[in-house]
Amino acid sequence: MNIENIKSQFPIFSKKINGKQLVYLDSSNSSQKPASVINRLDSFYKNEFSNIGRSIHSLSVNATNKFDETRMSVKKFINANSKEEIIFTKNATESINLVASTFGQQNIKTGDEILITELEHHSNYVPWHYLRENKGAVIKFAPINDDGDIVISELEKLINSKTKIIAVTHLSNVTGTIVPVKEIIDIAHKKNIPVLVDGCQSAPHLKIDVKDLDCDFYAISGHKVYGPTGVGILYAKKKWLEQLPPYMGGGGMISEVKKDKITYAQLPEKYEAGTMPTAEVIAFNESIKFMESVGIENLVSHERELTNYALEKLKTINSVCIVGNPKNKAGVISFTIKGVHPHDIATILDEDAVAIRAGHHCCQILHEKLKLNATARVSFGIYNTKEDVDILCKAIENCRKVFNLK
Amino acid sequence: MDLKELYQDIILEHGKSPRNYGKCLGYNHNAIGHNPLCGDQVHVYLKLNQKKMVEELTFEGSGCAISIASTSIMTELVKGKSFQTAKKIVAEFLSMIKTGSKIATKDLNEDQKIKIMSLSGVKQYPMRVKCATLSWHTLVSAMDKKIDDVNTEVVD
Ligand SMILES: Cc1ncc(COP(=O)(O)O)c(C=O)c1O
Numbered sequence: 001m002n003i004e005n006i007k008s009q010f011p012i013f014s015k016k017i018n019g020k021q022l023v024y025l026d027s028s029n030s031s032q033k034p035a036s037v038i039n040r041l042d043s044f045y046k047n048e049f050s051n052i053g054r055s056i057h058s059l060s061v062n063a064t065n066k067f068d069e070t071r072m073s074v075k076k077f078i079n080a081n082s083k084e085e086i087i088f089t090k091n092a093t094e095s096i097n098l099v100a101s102t103f104g105q106q107n108i109k110t111g112d113e114i115l116i117t118e119l120e121h122h123s124n125y126v127p128w129h130y131l132r133e134n135k136g137a138v139i140k141f142a143p144i145n146d147d148g149d150i151v152i153s154e155l156e157k158l159i160n161s162k163t164k165i166i167a168v169t170h171l172s173n174v175t176g177t178i179v180p181v182k183e184i185i186d187i188a189h190k191k192n193i194p195v196l197v198d199g200c201q202s203a204p205h206l207k208i209d210v211k212d213l214d215c216d217f218y219a220i221s222g223h224k225v226y227g228p229t230g231v232g233i234l235y236a237k238k239k240w241l242e243q244l245p246p247y248m249g250g251g252g253m254i255s256e257v258k259k260d261k262i263t264y265a266q267l268p269e270k271y272e273a274g275t276m277p278t279a280e281v282i283a284f285n286e287s288i289k290f291m292e293s294v295g296i297e298n299l300v301s302h303e304r305e306l307t308n309y310a311l312e313k314l315k316t317i318n319s320v321c322i323v324g325n326p327k328n329k330a331g332v333i334s335f336t337i338k339g340v341h342p343h344d345i346a347t348i349l350d351e352d353a354v355a356i357r358a359g360h361h362c363c364q365i366l367h368e369k370l371k372l373n374a375t376a377r378v379s380f381g382i383y384n385t386k387e388d389v390d391i392l393c394k395a396i397e398n399c400r401k402v403f404n405l406k
Numbered sequence: 407m408d409l410k411e412l413y414q415d416i417i418l419e420h421g422k423s424p425r426n427y428g429k430c431l432g433y434n435h436n437a438i439g440h441n442p443l444c445g446d447q448v449h450v451y452l453k454l455n456q457k458k459m460v461e462e463l464t465f466e467g468s469g470c471a472i473s474i475a476s477t478s479i480m481t482e483l484v485k486g487k488s489f490q491t492a493k494k495i496v497a498e499f500l501s502m503i504k505t506g507s508k509i510a511t512k513d514l515n516e517d518q519k520i521k522i523m524s525l526s527g528v529k530q531y532p533m534r535v536k537c538a539t540l541s542w543h544t545l546v547s548a549m550d551k552k553i554d555d556v557n558t559e560v561v562d
Binding site for chain 1 (some may be wrong): 409412413418420422443445446447468469470471472531532534539
């Protein structure tokens with residue numbers, strides 16, 4: 001695999017930032033986009049634009065078919081059973097809200113328990129909190145250990161007859177922990193508890209097979225998988241989508257509307273109310289094609305090599321402290337520098353066009369547990385190279401210089 | 407942009423060894439400021455005496471070098487000033503950070519002006535403005551005895 005060749009497919013890397021070559025290490029926040037995706041957006045708007053589903057004219061038929069093709073590609077990409085199980089949303093956050101709201105409405109009563117973990121992003125906590133506020137549900141947090149791994153035996157102890165759903169991330173956006181979600185799903189299913197997996201970080205970094213995992217729900221954000229903003233995916237087992245009530249109401253999701261009665265559309269339209277991000281969904285097909293052209297196995301091994309290289313190099317820099325040491329880790333490294341606040345690190349690195357993220361990364365529960373206010377985070381994409389890591393390390397040395405650290 | 411202008415020695419020094427840190431005895435005003443972007447927090451404690459003079463001004467909290475230095479310098483400059491003067495200094499500071507205006511007040515001596523102006527480089531870094539202004543907004547909130555905590559998402 002030739003990374004330079006892959007990198008050259010991303011127009012942003014031919015631009016200079018602060019007069020320097022961009023070192024983009026913020027892909028966990030959002031990935032950069034290959035030209036094929038950008039060009040597809042452009043060509044769809046220029047030559048093919050139409051809304052989907054509502055008109056009989058040729059443009060609309062074409063757009064509807066292309067929209068459907070992306071749905072088929074997603075189905076294949078995550079190995080779902082049928083395309084009815086693929087719902088388009090605007091991001092993973094909306095996907096999780098959809099499940100929390102509809103599942104909660106139907107299945108959560110006062111005192112019922114929702115089990116999440118200390119690793120969760122706010123997007124996989126706050127939607128459940130609404131059920132705590134509105135339905136009197138109880139939220140429990142499966143603890144992590146000092147390495148940043150979820151302690152499965154502790155998680156098991158928190159499951160009881162009141163546990164109605166488990167929601168867990170597949171890959172932590174702070175520690176890079178790969179969570180053994182299959183094991184958790186097995187445990188949950190033995191007790192008839194459904195599991196939602198937040199696949200935001202795993203989708204760009206790991207091979208996803210929802211059939212093998214046997215998860216009930218899986219949430220993905222397209223913009224983190226080399227796709228446009230505005231496209232999210234909810235995978236859900238068909239039985240759930242049939243059984244749960246609709247989420248948003250409006251055009252497109254109905255079958256028949258009378259003054260006294262409304263019936264809803266078939267799947268997947270039942271969950272896709274209003275005009276969808278047509279162009280973005282259609283362009284997202286190019287993102288999947290891009291991932292497939294690279295090959296998930298190649299991507300995984302390239303990012304593993306980079307992560308190990310970066311960990312080794314960072315550990316040799318005085319006063320750098322890596323956050324967590326999980327058993328299995330992918331593409332995400334958070335760290336602190338003794339004596340330099342993460343915000344200051346990010347500002348100083350930016351001077352060298354090294355783009356990282358600083359803060360709590362929408363994981364305040366995790367940062368509280370780690371007794372840290374904020375961390376600096378490096379995250380990789382397929383376009384990153386060892387040279388990027390070398391430049392990062394030099395820029396970190398510069399932080400130490402600016403702050404006169406020994 | 408120049409990092410040296412942002413991270414002047416005076417800022418690094420105050421960031422590392424902030425003045426007036428802790429809870430002052432007999433404070434009668436206080437307020438908490440949050441920066442939800444990074445989770446940083448500052449708690450300002452203030453003793454206004456009967457003549458409405460800022461007799462004591464201290465703080466607790468965590469943050470980046472810019473926010474700690476800004477808070478530390480603020481406590482040094484505002485302590486001992488009258489209520490009105492303190493408000494005037496805050497207004498001049500905020501205007502300097504946001505519009506780049508000069509510090510004109512006669513209520514600060516040359517040495518103090520150098521200190522406050524050491525923070526003017528922040529203007530070049532829009533993402534860091536909140537780090538520098540949070541404690542100043544929080545001070546106003548404490549002085550006005552507003553009950554709600556300050557949140558940088560709301561004030562800027
Ligand atoms: C683990 C995880 N979950 C959820 C999200 C939310 O993604 P989005 O903002 O695209 O909905 C993110 C994004 O940062 C994430 O890293």
